[in-house]
Amino acid sequence: MRTFILKRLLSIIPILFGVTFVSFLLINLSPGDFLTTMSLSPGVSPEHIEQLRRNFGLDKPWYVQYGLWLYRLSPFEFPAGLKVPDLGYSFSSRMPVFTLMKERFVNTLILSVSAEFLIWTIAIPFAVITASRRNRYIDTISSGFLFLGISFPQILLSLLALMFAAGTGWFPIGGMHRLGHEVLPFWSRFADLLHHIFLPAFVLAFSEIAVLARFARGALRDVLSADFIRTARAKGNSESRVFRRHALRNAVNPLVTLLGLSFANLISASFLVEIIMGWPGLGRLTYDALLSKDLYVLMASLIAGTIFLIVGNLFADLLLAISDPRIRYE
């Protein structure tokens, strides 16, 4: 098990190299740089632009920039010794990328984890209830409902949620805290956060809830018709015990694989939800950095997204090993 985790963690390194290389290449293939817009303004002299370009290191060829960026990111000092890794400097907000991103990264993480929590706490009970009743009407209605959920575009759902929040006034629009939240006691702050996060998390979770519920229901159905369930019933176990101890535990394995996948999806999907619903996460930051060609911010958020995705998959593999004793990684 330990060697497996170690191997997986080591395999992330070449992928991260690949991802940073591809990202750097893509960003540099795009026309212009951060200073292009500034140079259009008549108030800024060309000499000043040249000076800034040299200061930012944008005058060097892209592979040199990439090398320097990698060197700054590495914890090793040339020629010997250690240093603090540096993600670079944001051109537009004039502060270190790390300071800028730290909070945003955590916010996106909070949003995704809350969405994941909603997904599992809604989808699994839904699947359990609909799988155990062999009623044709409940079945038709619930599968129709799930199919609608899978196909419901996030863009429409976010806009409808905004409309709902604005129309009823029950939920705040945008942001994650109310004004002056710093002075509140811990529990009111927590309630305030819940109040702000509910709609974005729900919108983010919505289609994944349907995906997971559909999948879980199928898995449960398969398990419930297996021989060992009949045996468990024949031994005189109560129906709820059969369900909890035998059916659910066997049905959950394929679902755990979905966990990693859904986490990866959430990262990509949170982009749009954050922008529409005003959640101060990585999505908005990346979008602005992309438009202003804020090179190092863009690189950092691409890496952050990639790490999210890879760690999500790794997490799913590990959970699978824990939940299924038959799986042993060597």
Added chain:
Amino acid sequence: MNKWRILKQNREAPAAGLLLLLLYGAALFAGFLAPYSPTEEFRSHFFHPPTTIHFKRQSGGYGAPYVNATYLADPMKHVFTEESSFPVRFFVRGARYKILGIFPSDLHLLGVDHPGHLFLLGTDQLGRDVFSRILYGAQISLTVGLIGVFITTCLGLSIGGIAGYTGGWTDALLMRIAEVVMSIPAFYLILSIRNIFPEQIGETHISSEATYVVMITVLSLTGWAGMSRVIRGMVLSLRKQEFILAAEAQGGSAARILVRHILPNTIGYVIVRATLLIPAYIIAEVTLSFLGLGIQEPSPSWGNMLSAAQELRVLQHYPWILAPAFFLFLTVLAFNFFGDGLRDALSEKQ
């Protein structure tokens, strides 16, 4: 033809297929079905609510449909008042357009005489007819997915096929590249590739035709990795099978064996995967245009039509501006149902 029968026995798939035919048909004949040109601006009727079609006569009883002409009675509260009525006419002459982009025509299915208007789904901030723009927008939004997925499939088949069949260094290299592409969250990747292409050359914005090609390229470049990995896996297991060994023993060239014997066996998976990938591409196009990185005004796309809804005031007071999103929902739903039916039909063992 057994597969067709299974597909037809499926409850939803035929209906979904029909809906898709209708949607694509509507896009194809947008000029004829749309009452107005997508760029015609009725400035005095901006944010006009959907026109009510009346059947009930004022004298009592029912008759041919008619609409009431409207004018902006209260600009502060944005209230339109109805006045004199005009019958809804069929096959009327109106704005000029080209059937299939070739034959010029000015015949429209529905129309109302001036000063009456037929805004079936209301108008937007510039007074353009939302329904007409949805139909024209469908020409872009619906085909981006179709063409993009076609190119993705070709890329996936050739890259996955070559990697799986030749093995060795080529395989290792191609699959490492695919892994890197798959490790970047999809939307981040789409945005970075989109960013390579300039928004404007010099002072002029690039044309919407060029943007259209750019969108297709961007989507194809992001989607190939997942498909080629699965195809490679299938090719790996197929090439060990006896009929392939037989073909090799008969001296078939590698290219011939790959194209004629191996890849045709992956077709079931490819069709299902492609059908389910189309809605994802359509959504990606809509999202990009929504964010202002796709099709630019005044050309309509479902995405850039929704951009107006980002303003909360608009969203609250003029909710018909969300209509394109419901068409998007219908399209995605139809593709999902159809793809599901296809999967059931193709996975059925004969």
